[in-house]
Amino acid sequence: MEKGSKVNHHLFVRENKAVSFSDETLAKIRSLIRRYPEGRQKSALLPVLHIAQEELGGYLSVDTMDYVASLLGINPMEVYEVATFYSMFYLEKMGKYVLEVCHTGPCAICGGEEVLKHIKDYLHIETGETTPDGMFTLKEVECLGACGNGPVMQVNTEFYEHMTEKQVEKVIEELRQKQGEEGTSKGWAEQFS
Amino acid sequence: MGRAILLDKVNIPGIRAFEVYRAHGGYKPVDKGLREMTAAQVQQEVIKSGLRGRGGAGFPTGLKWSFLDRKSDKPRYLVCNADESEPGTFKDRYLMEKLPHLLIEGLILSSYALGVKTCYIYIRGEFKYLVGILETAIREAKKNNYLGERILGTDFSLEIYVHPGAGAYICGEETALLESLEGKRGNPRIKPPFPAYKGVYDCPTVVNNVETLATVAPIISMGGETYAGIGTGKSTGTKLISACGNINKPGVYEIEMGLPTEDFIYSEEYCGGMKNDRMLKAVIPGGSSVPILPADLILNTAKGQPRLITYESLSEGEFESGSMLGSGGFIVFDEDACIVRNTWNLTRFYRHESCGQCSPCREGTGWMEKILYRIEHGQGRMSDIDLLVRIAKNIEGNTICPLGDAAAWPVASAIRHFRGEFEAHINVPCTMYNGQMKEERAL
């Protein structure tokens, strides 16, 4: 949410860095495109952006989006419009782990706001900020659809449920220990048959 | 009570796997539908069942199917709406996680009835792990000739694809979902034309909720009339209710339509009563968009009848003293909950999720959020309360899609039933909320 009434958008820079998917991922993307009727390859935009964000640096740079546009044969502006609409796409470099804490109604009445505040104190960062070591970025998000198990947090699209102040510390410390290791959850490309 | 039609197999170990599911009677409805019935007969059973859309609007499913343009020579599509994002609602997530094959069964039967060859499951992006679960189930079904070319040796062929969203509540609105499926911003379309004539790729399209489509399998299995015999009145069958908030046992429960809300909240079989034995203060019975009801009106209607979980009973009294069944997201508040804070919270949600396309919603949700934020933080004026009512009224019904209504109803109903609490907040920062938190934001 914007602070006060100032909208804090800014223009982005095209760095003209070469970005590309692996051959394996490209094959997967081609098969995704075939799921939609001919001439409707733009339909694959959301799944391809998910894969791009995950495999090409953890966020969508202008270069990444231009690359996706060229793969799908669409105007880059169409990609920018879509990427800025959906809240799961990041436009800036994020920490290794993005802590997305739900603070919508059902989670809030079960202590979601306290958990959020505790993470801020524990990591000494505000919402939207990344820890100096580049490990954690904190995001406030709206309903994640797991209200029965609130408060809920997602870390890089993995659900952590029934969060308490203690639990959240534990999760953060475990993630710290995992540094260098790859996550256990399957990536976007692997989700699709 | 306690009759399980959808979730009957949910506790069987390994039920997510095709072999286990099949061994427990899974895919028999598909065998029956495809081998013994015509497409028209399948649709007829759904009409007879009285099944109503489980996504929130409660529109009769059979009727919706009958609108599909069958004269067009374009391909038809079935789109499963799995973009479950309504705060308080998490039933579809549960169903897809536990019983992915039940949904696949429903999709096969529905596609058969509608003459559809391609079906998309539009699932919210946050449910990334479910994409893999569903794709696996699809792969298994295909391996066993329940999907793909010439299913079970019949002339019927079907492909199902999972399509992830990327974080936008608005994509649960069916035309926004179709836009999103086409790779665009999730802006709801202006209707008419309706999806039944011009849906995805301008082709005739039916969009149904996960639970709705899953229910088609047991309907074919038991017959539409038998299904219609369950429940009460025009609320037939069972409904998945996702309960959350200040209760002992939050979770997803399958209830027979007609269960009194009091039993649902207090019985051990369901919510197990209020957490820490607090008093019940209010309930939002159908997902965050529907009007909130105070304890007395959720337990009994204004006429003193027990309030039942049905489309009719929950909306009895209209907006004066009633609410809606909606998507079945049952949010329970205890005596410590601050209605003002909660209303502000939900309004912030709608402000965040408004697509921004039409003026009343784009500007109105933000305006209400700012005012409620001020009231909650002791900066409100008495006149703000009536202003909120007026803004809500100006949004309601005047927007392109129902998100405007969804944002207006919680505010209007909270003020209607808890006006005193709003007044108590004027000039006094919230005393009920015990987390000593200061949002750093300019008023």
Next chain:
Amino acid sequence: MFKITIDNILIEVEEGTTILQAARMIGGKVVPPAMCYYTGLKGSGGKCRSCLVKVAKGSAKDPRPMPKLVASCSTPVQDGMVVENTTSAEVQEARKGVVEFLLINHPLDCPVCDQAGECDLQDLSYGFGMEETNTREPRREYPVVDIGPLIKLHMNRCIHCYRCVLAAEQLTKKRAHGMLYRGDTMEISTFIQTAIDNDFSGNMIDVCPVGALTDKTFRFKSRVWFLNPMNAHRECSKCSGKVTAWMFGNEIYRITGRKDQFGEVEEFICNECRFEKKDINDWVIDGPRKIKRQSVISSNHYEELKKGSIIHPIEGTTEPQE
């Protein structure tokens, strides 16, 4: 042909006509205001909600009223339909609400806005706006985005009508700006620093209903009502060359497309005609252009206007039947 009644005036129109188009055929006060609909832009309309009307009778076959007010610009007529616009208090109330929504975040900087005098939002506010504001929240402020030397983007004034996006999409090969983000932070922008530059980009200015997109070559040069609009033409290889030249004496201050009584251009013009040909010798002046819209530029007759009667042609005004 379909028979439709709007504010008790009966008219026959072709199937597929929208309520708004039918009302425009009648003309006068029964025409609902339109802030986002633009006849020449495919897919426009339905968004601003200022053209909401009440359908009191759906059709001869199905006489039930429509449950909600509908956007007249995107609702096709049915045979026997009965529509209420100025005769419905509900419509007038809803329209007031819409104007209020459009204004709560608008900077109200008409005194320094080049659009003043020919601004649809100004007209709409005059017709349906309240005299006092009910909001005390700070107004939304966007960061300034420079979109090049020809067009000034003033995002704070934007009402998110999508017209400029549609114009760029439909008139140019590769649109360089779009609608970014969502909700009340939705923004017209180029996303990356770039100048919007192609032969027809200037039409964004003409289609913009407010002062969000204005002509940089005309910026702060004159108030529009001090200028004489003249029909002018020239041989042009890119467009029809038919324009309105806004003159003061023998000086051309700016060039725009020729707008009709509903503020829509008859033909889109190219950037060369619009921005580069400011010398009177570049043009054949055909004579004064009659501005049929009721606005300060045409009438100087604000005192004649009554509340709720804005945006209608001066000539042949049709009164709603009581």
